[in-house]
Amino acid sequence: MPKRKTKWKRTSTKGTSKFPFRFSPGSRLRFLEIFESDSNSHPRFIHPIPQIHAHSSNPKRITVISVSNGTLKPLGFCWLLPPLDRFRLHTRKEEEQKNLVPLSSVVKGVLLQQLVQATIAQVLFLATSDANSSGIQAQPSLLLQLMQIIVAMMVMDTWQYFVHRYMHQNKFLYRHVHSQHHRLVVPYAIGALYNHPLEGLLLDTFGGAISFLISGMTARTAVYFFCFAVIKTVDDHCGLWLPGNVFHIIFQNNTAYHDIHHQLQGAKFNYSQPFFSLWDRLLGTYMPFSLVIRQEGGYEARPLKH
Ligand SMILES: [Zn+2]
Ligand SMILES: [Zn+2]
Numbered sequence: 001m002p003k004r005k006t007k008w009k010r011t012s013t014k015g016t017s018k019f020p021f022r023f024s025p026g027s028r029l030r031f032l033e034i035f036e037s038d039s040n041s042h043p044r045f046i047h048p049i050p051q052i053h054a055h056s057s058n059p060k061r062i063t064v065i066s067v068s069n070g071t072l073k074p075l076g077f078c079w080l081l082p083p084l085d086r087f088r089l090h091t092r093k094e095e096e097q098k099n100l101v102p103l104s105s106v107v108k109g110v111l112l113q114q115l116v117q118a119t120i121a122q123v124l125f126l127a128t129s130d131a132n133s134s135g136i137q138a139q140p141s142l143l144l145q146l147m148q149i150i151v152a153m154m155v156m157d158t159w160q161y162f163v164h165r166y167m168h169q170n171k172f173l174y175r176h177v178h179s180q181h182h183r184l185v186v187p188y189a190i191g192a193l194y195n196h197p198l199e200g201l202l203l204d205t206f207g208g209a210i211s212f213l214i215s216g217m218t219a220r221t222a223v224y225f226f227c228f229a230v231i232k233t234v235d236d237h238c239g240l241w242l243p244g245n246v247f248h249i250i251f252q253n254n255t256a257y258h259d260i261h262h263q264l265q266g267a268k269f270n271y272s273q274p275f276f277s278l279w280d281r282l283l284g285t286y287m288p289f290s291l292v293i294r295q296e297g298g299y300e301a302r303p304l305k306h
Contacts, residue, residue, distance in 0.1 A: 088298035125219035192237035256301035
């Protein structure tokens, strides 16, 4: 009896996605609302989070601190952790289709931004320091430092809200300056500080400087505060809704909140950043949202007003 040959037929891979998600045209989101925000509260837990199966088979100090928080940690966060697709607010395909700037340009822009910020911070610290002859500046009590940090958070939020909102309302400023940040329609961690250099100077660097000067904090306290602000900003842009994220528990202004602002239909809302949502609520630019489970895996932050 002749030996049967097994013929292996090559199947075409044409038309299949190179992404680890299966997309079908017209596939709809499953509207299982698990969180819902209203004007008075945090996103509200409505439904227990089910197990989500993503369709995935594999799926000099100031400068160092600044670069570390703004660039290296987000990079490490992306590459070292296991695949986090089931916590994403946008699919990888959306990220590729909607974003208007390559990753290499984003990294270069962020490094430039951090160099400028770190240089100005160093100059400011040297100019305002009242260190003694041996270079030591006395630190105030922990309570006073905490109060100074809260004051600095409010000053920074106020500055950023009004400047940020004006950059959207003034067409020239939006087109030539702020639109650079919005090239990332689907934000990711490394892109948190991706801005036009003028915006970086005006919004972040100047905002940081007045927060530092008005609060009266020392350079040491300021380093803690700026690290905190950068980490918070990176988290706001990380595009992940991770369970137990302490920022999502403490702050109503969080990753999903800022994600709404990056979406086209939410660009005129949720200007507040990076800490509170106070100014949006007071001035009518607050966009409530619901967090829904996406059929392809992950979540979607969906505006509730149109
Ligand atoms: Zn904006
Ligand atoms: Zn942003």
